[in-house]
Amino acid sequence: MNIKKLETKNATTEENCLFRVQIPTDDVSKVIESITNVVPLNYGNYDQVIFRYNTGIQQYRPLDGSKTGEAELVHAQCDEISFTVPKDDEIISTVIEAIFESHPHEEPVIIIQEVICSRFKYGYIKDNIAEIKMENEL
Numbered sequence: 294m295n296i297k298k299l300e301t302k303n304a305t306t307e308e309n310c311l312f313r314v315q316i317p318t319d320d321v322s323k324v325i326e327s328i329t330n331v332v333p334l335n336y337g338n339y340d341q342v343i344f345r346y347n348t349g350i351q352q353y354r355p356l357d358g359s360k361t362g363e364a365e366l367v368h369a370q371c372d373e374i375s376f377t378v379p380k381d382d383e384i385i386s387t388v389i390e391a392i393f394e395s396h397p398h399e400e401p402v403i404i405i406q407e408v409i410c411s412r413f414k415y416g417y418i419k420d421n422i423a424e425i426k427m428e429n430e431l
Contacts, residue, residue, distance in 0.1 A: 303414060305411070308407065309408055310405050311376075311405070311406045312377070312378065312403065313406075314402065316401070321374065324374070324395045327391045328395075334377075334378070337413050342376060346375070348370055350370060351402070352367070359400075
């Protein structure tokens with residue numbers, strides 16, 4: 294089986310890169326906007342597809358040579374976002390630059406992994422699609 298080129302009745306697979314980015318909670322919207330201004334973050338027939346993990350605590354200690362210089366251990370309230378982009382050097386570089394330009398930290402935590410994602414085969418009729426209520430309707 295070749296998971297990179299898998300095809301089922303409902304789906305196919307494709308190679309992508311998964312980004313995970315830790316962002317101070319108050320700055321998440323600004324960073325997301327910066328990313329979606331340069332890459333649509335498509336997932337099938339949807340765009341701006343991002344998952345946001347709410348509030349955790351990021352820990353770090355600035356060392357000599359950092360912007361703030363050597364300092365005590367810091368605990369900061371952060372969220373983490375995750376999203377996928379095509380496995381393409383130009384797109385990945387563009388996303389990294391958008392994060393660096395909008396993220397408030399000198400050294401943002403950006404984790405990038407090669408992944409395989411499934412994609413729905415449009416044209417196949419699904420009878421189990423649930424009605425989705427938009428957040429503003431809840």
